Amino acid sequence: MILGESRQEARVKKALVLAVGSVVALSGLLGACAYNEALGRNQFVFVDDSALIQQSRAAWAETLRTQKVSNNAAQNARVRRVGDRIVQAARLTDRPWDYAVFEDASPNAFVLPSGHIGVTTGLLNLAKNDDQLATVIGHEVGHVVARHAAERSSTNAATGLVLGAVQSQAGDYGQAVQAFGGLGAQLGVLLPFSRSHELEADRLGVDYLAAAGYKPSEAVALWRLMAQQRQSSTPQFASTHPSDQTRIAALEQYIASRGWN
Template identity: 40%
Template sequence: MRWLRPLAVTALCASLAACSTSPTGRSQLLLLSDDQLNEMGRQAFTQYQQDLPSADAASQRYVQCITRAIVEVLPEQQRSQQWSVQVFESEQANAFALPGGYMGVNSGMLDIAENQNQLASVIGHEIAHVLANHSNERASTESATQLGLSVLSSTSGIENQQLLGVLGMGAEYGILLPFSRRHESEADVIGLRLMAEAGFDPRASVTLWENMQAASGGGARPPGWMSTHPSQGQRIEGLQAEMQGAMQVYEQARNAGRTPNCPRP
């Protein structure tokens, strides 16, 4: 039954001391090793690069410029890890994050995001997924409830294909990591602050979701890749609730000379 799941997670946290805390202070269950997940992220990203066409060089420079600006304001430990981002040629307005700092942005997202500030809200959101260990949390929770602790206790008992399935890596492109609504909302909050700290206007995040809303036909049913996401309206409300604090961070960043300039192709 559904009510047993949170009880099981709580029990695991108590018995295994496997609980951690997200950047927003939320308790998390993290059972899997970073090294294992990061390697899986690398393998999945390599597969993406082999299977999907890469976008033009100008689009790559544009997205990488925005990514660098946000990465530069991360704490030293996170800033020094390897971050890889690539733009893939696809009309679907989507982006994804993988363990290890691997990120992909579809060229269709560049049509929705009209300027660097709007795209920075997308990049900040994906970086937030990585910083908050959402893939580990999701895989840990699924593993604890579906595979059982007996499987997790033995590395030799964890088949790559099983964990790939838990992570959602076997799903069709665009829903590689179907994070929960809670994860999406948390990534929105963290990403909003990140983009503001980097000197990108956080108000553009609301405009981006208004664009997404218009592109999906307003009240029309959201595309399949958004099935585990909050609605556009909920995203906008959540961002607006955090906007006052984000604007203060943005003004401080601008006063400190952080004025990113990433020309849109």
Template identity: 40%
Template sequence: MTLRALILAAVLMGGCATTPVTNRTQFMMISTDQEMSLGASEAQKVLKTSKLSTDKALQARVKRIGERIAAVSGRSDFAWEFNVIEDATPNAFCLPGGKVFFYTGILKIAENDDQIATVMGHEIAHALARHGAERLSMQTASNIGAQVLATALNIPAQYQNLYSQAYGITSQVGLILPYSRKFEHEADQIGIYLMWKAGYNPVQALRFWENMARLSRSAQKPPAFLSTHPADVERIAEIREYIAQLPIRQ
């Protein structure tokens, strides 16, 4: 009864939210205000510790594409910012509240504005769907679960830390990582919709991810089930399905 009560209390601490476009119900233990504050704080750290690109034309290009997608995001309350970081890593991210950062490495892979919009839509989708807050909520609930089960099973105190570590590994593979892959699929779907709504060509998303797949084949990657990102073939197939589901433009 104590175990059930503690788990129920952990669940009740959270609330429910719904993702845009996919309308998936989410478990949240982080408020929107907390999330926005975290995003603003982390953005300042990124700006202080990263070297921003001095290529004004590139900065303007990313900002133009970002603003066009932000305009159809339905989040006029976000303080949208778009920055390019001088870094060869093929990466981009969007912090809560609309702080978007592109690395020059990923811009070398994107062959045109539509492909940049593919990345932009995907990263903005993560922020719109509050994936960061959801992941943090699940991790918090997971940590509570580890402590509760260790107590309920009467595990000696000297072994509880070891158990918690083992539980963390189990929950990481069994819960957190699959949800990370779910978030990636969801961000792909929402991102495709956003770029289409903003007037970009979603077919170019296939070209971009094919380029990324070729890049990944030349590098070492963990098995798909241990990766936070879906397998390339799976991702491209699902994106093709998302594109087919889009309304026909008149």
């Protein structure tokens, strides 16, 4: 025991370690119930897909209502043209897809499980060609194929349940447990898991853009452009995304392994 540490504090810290460990163990145990062929691994997923889709549709409607949507016909046609080719390559034509361009200088894009993709004008200005735009849209479609939204929601829910149980047993230390435990779980489980998702989506995205007839090498070029304009200095261990260097290195290695150099 650390000098000056009470038995109650020691019990709380031990409980926190066990709690975070139990989330990891639970993910490994229940993940066998859901195998994702595209990823080649098991997933811990218990969140209902229909509920996610319903929430996603509501989120899309709210985003269209609150954000400035571009009426530029050429920009919207470009996103739809590239997006439709990627969706076909990913074999996701079993659902309707909708696209929107948002007037925002930050280069960004997002996808919702309901089949909605948003791209900013900043990203369209950054991407020098359709191959680079296909890199981003392929990445976003990769998240859908990988069921990352359902997996992340399941992991978040499981983590919250375990930490809630620990907090209820912590007595006067409950508030401290909530703060420390939440941060510990986030850094130890949730954020690294998100970085893993991003790298998986990168790999799937390259597969789809290649199948759609775009140049895989432009994926590396796009992320180098992203790295040049990046202003954030958040260290990788505390970020939901891998560093630009990690992402570029992984893409180069994967593209070379497929003989697409």
